[in-house]
Amino acid sequence: VMNGFSTEEDSHDAPPAPPFFGQSCCLIEDGERCGRAAGNVRHLYICDFHKNFIQSVRNKRKRKTSDDGGESPDHDVEVPEVDLFQLQVNTLRRYKRHYKIQTRPGLNKAQLAETVSRHFRNIPVNEKETLTYFIYMVKSSKSRLDQKSDGIKPVE
DSSP states (O other), X not given: OBTTBSSTGGGSSOOOOOGGGSOBOOOEETTEEOOSBOEEETTEEEOHHHHHHHHHXXXXXXXXXXXXXXXXXXXXXOOXXXXXXXXXXXXXXXXXXXXXXXXXXXXXXXXXXXXXXXXXXXXXXXXXXXXXXXXXXXXXXXXXXXXXXXXXXXOO
């Protein structure tokens, strides 16, 4: 049973079946598959408990973004999480130094990554301007490095 479907044929071009046809929630909870009866959520079969749980988490995120006084009018757009803990300590320190972030001395990697993540999430970005500039640079086959060497001809 995959994604709540009992056979592979059931998953192709079939209308969503009501929960009493044997579909169970496709989510894993505490290492075991959820045994609750499922309803259809887009292409997956998820029980009402998990559906409500996911919706409440999304709503909390939306509320948190609007409480923070976010500049963007589109609060329903999910911001991807960037796991800065994957970076090396030296990289985190360089970031901290570049942005002149004040911290107490002797932070371990986890504390440094958390501090840098907090700062990174709060950097204001003009999305329209950034995307316009990015598309322009891609279409003109330039990179930001090309701009710095405007007056210098490359050695052939």
